[in-house]
Amino acid sequence: MKFFNTRFAYIAFALLSFFIFANTSCKKDEKTINPNPVDPYPIPSNLKLIGETFASGAAAKVKVYAEKDLFAGYNKLYVALFDSLTGVRITGAHVYFEPVMSMGSASHGCPVENAGPNSVNGLFKGAVIFTMASGTGATWTLGLHVHNHLNDLDGEGEISINVVNPADVQVKVRTALNDGKQLILTIIEPASPKVGVNDFIMAVHKLNTSTNEYDTISGCTVQIEPLMPSMGHGSPNNVNPVYTGNGHYAGKVNFTMSGLWQVNLKIMEGAAAVDTTASFNFNP
Amino acid sequence: MKKIVFLFLIVFFIPSVHAQTTPADTITKSGELKEVVVCDKHEQEEELFNFHKSNKSNTTEDILARMPGVFLIRRGSYGMEPMLRGYSAGQMNLTLDGMKIVGACTDKMDPVTIYVEPVNLQGLQVSTGVSGAGMGSSLGGGMNMTLKEAEFLCSPRPFTGFSSSFATVNHGTTNSAFFNASNSRVAWRVSGVYRFAQNYRTASLVSIPHSGYEKANVSTSLVYKLSENSILKADYLNDMGWNIGFPALTMDVGFARADIASVSHRYLNAKSKISKVYSKLYLNRINHRMDDTHRQNIPMHMDMPGKSQTMGYYSELGLKTRGRHHVSGRADFYHSQTKADMTMYPFNEPIMYLQTLPDNYRINAGVFAKDELTIDSTQRIIMSVRLDRNLSVMDSKTGNLQWSVFGAFPTQRVFFTKNIQAAWCKAVGKNWFTQLSTGYAERVPTPNELYGYYLYNRLDNFDYLGNMLIKTEQAWQGEWTWNYTKARTMVSLTGYYHHINRYILGQIDSGYSPMTFGARGVKAYFNIPHATITGADFTINNPITKRLDHISTIKLVIGSTSLHTPLPQIPPLKCLHVLRYKIRKWLFQGEADWSLPQYRNNKQFGEPQTPFYMVFNLRTGYKFNSGSHAVQFGISVENITDRRYREHLDFNIIPRPGRNVVVNLSYAFH
CATH class of the missing domain: 2.60.40 (Immunoglobulin-like)
Structure with missing residues (x-):
């Protein structure tokens, strides 16, 4: 019975396709200009x-x-x-x-x-x-x-x-300790944290009040310290982020288990502290 | 042919006759199975075993504690871990009927010994050092417990027994029963034990919290006689435990279950070229759940389940003595899987999860061959070789991710291990014999030592990391025994020295911070250059009069690392003296159990020094037989002086039970 149904569906589909094809080919003869040429760059489906x-x-x-x-x-x-x-x-x-x-x-x-x-x-x-x-x-x-x-x-x-709040805060607006400027700290990676080794990429910007633009800050040293707040333990072998351009700093953060992790940041410009108390939460 | 029948009768009927007449000693005298040998110190151990087993209220652990060379690491009032001359866990081989059983608990709360109860324990073979390699590669030797099998009784009436006991120290009750029935072809035995105990009280009636337990054990054995020389056997054992307290640890065992099943075939024929073939196919599974819901002041609740599963096969082969050679061998195989994880439930935060022992498996295949070569009527040489191939694999995605923070490691390792022994025994005069034995042994690191991930050790308060690059431990061993036997008097003195290369020991890794609350730091397993273990065992079994027996055992172990610091968890000199007086149906027994203080403690391992102690026990028993009925009644008073004491291997300075009165009553009939 099932076999019959399947075969029936195939035949029906074939017939239907034939009619549709015949129909469109007729229309093509009438119009010579295609208003929508084949796009050479289709938009990826994940976007x-x-x-x-x-x-x-x-x-x-x-x-x-x-x-x-x-x-x-x-x-x-x-x-x-x-x-x-x-x-x-x-x-x-x-x-x-x-x-x-x-x-x-x-x-x-x-x-x-x-x-x-x-x-x-x-x-x-x-x-x-x-x-x-x-x-x-x-x-x-x-x-x-x-x-x-x-x-x-x-x-x-x-x-x-429309901009929504993510599950964990990924950007923080702070005040730089060294010059009082508005400081924007942003986590870029890990976007989907996992247990094990994660890329840690963050961006540092400061508001330039004269241009009203946000400048990328390049000369910082950044230290990270992951911590499980409810257990009080950290994780080994983390790599402090270093500047890679465009305001970005890249390093590695390690999560030894799943659960809530807090990554504490310490950002310096030379000997002057920019921010020593900021932290971000991750949930691998 | 007559001879075979005779042997057969010995094997199957003597024990049952014996068992029926004296329910107090329902043990098979497997000594009767043995050929007469020039030198066998196991005979004496067997004697001791039978002696201590006759006390009905004893647990398997109680019996073990009294054997030469055997010590127990105590974390709670149940589930003590056996130690053989300073070797424990993966360094020794603990088997049940030759079956490999891998504990499911990363804290070693479930040694194989807890799955056997005296009611289903047939015998215990302790082989020290490399001589224990028959059952598997090990440094420390082997402890093989044999389960009771269904017996072919001489009468068609079944043999049934009950036993009950009560202990005042923990209001503990033990009730056990067995049933054995047979016809000419089939024999069936089933036995069960139920134990329930509340918290025990130490000296001055101080209660030790979290020391109670509840446990049930059922085992059954079915034997089918295929022919006069061969049997087919099926065994199944189920052991369950609930709320087993571990006062010395931060968690208890909420629930534990073991299922142990096997089918075996045994062929025995003294006349045939192949005198013995014993094959067994087995499967066992252990589920173990640690629990902290009964504990107060815990920072957060956590679940720590562990499981293990082992499937294996072995065949033992014995050849008929040919000329001067008596050759025996064994081939075995097992596949085991273990996993332990931890789920934590912090307040108002997401659940935390960690695999403390990531999913891993190991496949081990080994062959063992032994030749006992008779040189002349007084001398004999025993040579044995065992070769193993072991594949260990960490097979866990989570485990790989967790471990990735430490870098890349070989999650798959192949180990080849060799165990070689040569021994020379000589009878000196009529009553003496001496045995000189040397050997080389290797053992594979345990899954904990390879893959353990922040496993917390309560004793030294460190989190332990495995080491996937760790190497096998290797030991050179020497042992010298002197035995004296005259009539019922037996004296045995053994001295031994082991030099262990690449000894595996946790070493502080100061670069890492611990995961457990309040832990002092992180240790990782490493091979230290070497360690030495030296010691001696002394036993005397001395009948003073016809009715008065005296038995004493003295055990001594000294362990040192290559840096001359004491090895952790090495007991001090320990002695047990027993006087037993038998008159008609009565039995009176006095015991003195004492230990020297231990000043050779390993501070880095968090071990305190342990003071001297001596405790006295008094036991009395009454046995009454009438026709096919037998009743036994006993009262013991343990720790008469109500001394507050602990042994060196007791975790975390938890004192042992105070004065304890144990009453037991057993009844058997057929």
């Missing part, structure tokens, strides 16, 4: 569309993708640019992220890593470190400035976004 807009002035349609819903922390963003007339993918451009958090009368930005000049597989890769989540009376908009290398034109667009 989520965050929003789209037109960078008016640059003749570019902008689509912004991320690996997951935007959260307070280090978000990798992937931008696809299309020629607004032909729909053809643009592979040379600079994309500048201009996130703004509006809270009534006050507003601020956050650290960004701009994308360009070349796309990789059609995508311009950058990052935005949202320092807080969206909430009532606190909305994020993501401004996008595109410099289109096809036509050498600049344009601006904007998408409204």
Whole structure:
């Protein structure tokens, strides 16, 4: 009985395909222009569309993708640019992220890593470190400035976004001990902590009040100390992060068991302490 | 042919006749199985074993503690770990009917000895040093306990017995029963024990918290006679324990269960070229759950289950004596798997999980051959060789991730071990014999020593890390025995010296911090250059009059590391003197049990010094037989002076029980 059903389904499917095929081929004869040429750079299925807009002035349609819903922390963003007339993918451009958090009368930005000049597989890769989540009376908009290398034109667009809080805090806004500047500490890795050896990558930014931009800080020495707060023990053989560029510091953190771990940070600039009390939680 | 029948009768009927007439000694005199040998010091051990086993209220541990060369490491009132001349755990081989059983507890709370009760314990063979290699490669020797098998009775009526005892020190009750029935082809035996004890009281009636236990043990044996020379046998043993207290540790055993099953075939024919073939296929599984729910002031609750499973096979072969040679051998194989983990439940935080002994397995295959070469009527040479191939594999994703923080290690190791022995015995005059024995032994590191991950040791308060690069331990051994036998008098003195290369010992690794609350630090297992173990055993069995027997055993072990520091957990000189007076149906026995102080303590191992002690016990028994019924009644007073004392191998300065009165009553009929 089952066999019969399966075979029946095959025949039905074959017949149906034939009709559909016949139908579309007829239509093709009527229209000569295909409005949607085959995209040479299909968007990977693991990426989520965050929003789209037109960078008016640059003749570019902008689509912004991320690996997951935007959260307070280090978000990798992937931008696809299309020629607004032909729909053809643009592979040379600079994309500048201009996130703004509006809270009534006050507003601020956050650290960004701009994308360009070349796309990789059609995508311009950058990052935005949202320092807080969206909430009532606190909305994020993501401004996008595109410099289109096809036509050498600049344009601006904007998408409204929603930023959520992750399970564990991944970004902290602090005050630098040495110069009183606003200090942003962000965990990039481990994004999915596991028992064993984990890459530990973090970013250090300070707010430059004269430019109102967040500068990457390069000259720090960073020490990490993982601790299980409920047991009071640490873990062996951790590697303190060292500067790798772009405000990033990379090392290794070891978790010997699953459960709640707290990684304590000690950040120095030369002999001056920048932050000695910050810590982040991980749940391998 | 007559001779075979006779031997057969001895093997199967003598014990049962014996058992029926004296339920007090329901042990098979396996001595009757033996050929007459020029020198055999095991005979004396057997005598001792039978002597101590006759006390009904004894546990297997009590009997063991009285054997020469045997000591017990005590963590709780039950589940003591045997030690043989300073060797313990993976250094010695603890087997049950030749079966390999791997403990499931990383804290060694479940030595194989707890699965055997006197009611189902047939015999105990202790072989020291490399002479114990028959059952598996080891340095310290072997302790093989044989389980009672169903007996072919001379009458068709079954043989049944009950026994009960009560101890005042812990309000402990022990109830046991056995049943044995047979016809001409099939024999069946089943026995069971249930023990329940509350916390025991030490001297001056001070209660020791978390020292009670509850335990049940059932075993059954079915023997089918295939022919006059061969039998087929199936055995099954189930042992369960609940809330077994370990006052010296931070956790108790919440629940433990062991299932031990085997089928065997045995062929015995003194006339045939192959006089003995004994083969066994076995499977055992142990589940063990440590528990802290009865403890107060614990920082957080944790579960620590462990499990082990072993499957194996062995065949023992005995050839008929040919000319001057008597050759025997054994081939064995086992596959064992162990795993232990820990789940912690902190307040308001996610659950924490750790594999303290990551999933691992080992496959071991070994062959053993022994030749007893008779030189002349007074001299004999015994040579034996054992070769093993052992594959040990850590087979755990979590374990690999956990270990990755220390770097990359070989999670798969192959060990070849060799155990070689040569002994020369000579009868000197009519009453003396001497045996000079030398040997070389190797042993494979235990899974704990290889893969253990922050295993906490309560004694030295350190977390222990395994070492996947660790090497086998190797020992050169020498032993010299003098024996004197005249009529019922037996005296035996053995001195021994062992030089152990690459001795495995936990060494402080100051670069790491411990995981356990309040632990002092982390130790990792390493091979230290060498260690030495020297010692002596002395036994005298001296009938003073026809009715008065005197037995004394003295045990001495001295252990040193290559840095001349004392080896940890080495007991001081220990003595037991027993006087037994038998008159008609009565028996009176006085015992003095004492030990010298131990000043050779290993401080790094957290061992304190242990003072001298001497305790006295008094036992009396009454035996009554009437036709096919037998009743035995006994009262013992242990630690008469209510002395507060502890032995050196007792963990964590927990005192032993105070004055204890034990009453027991047993009844058997057929």
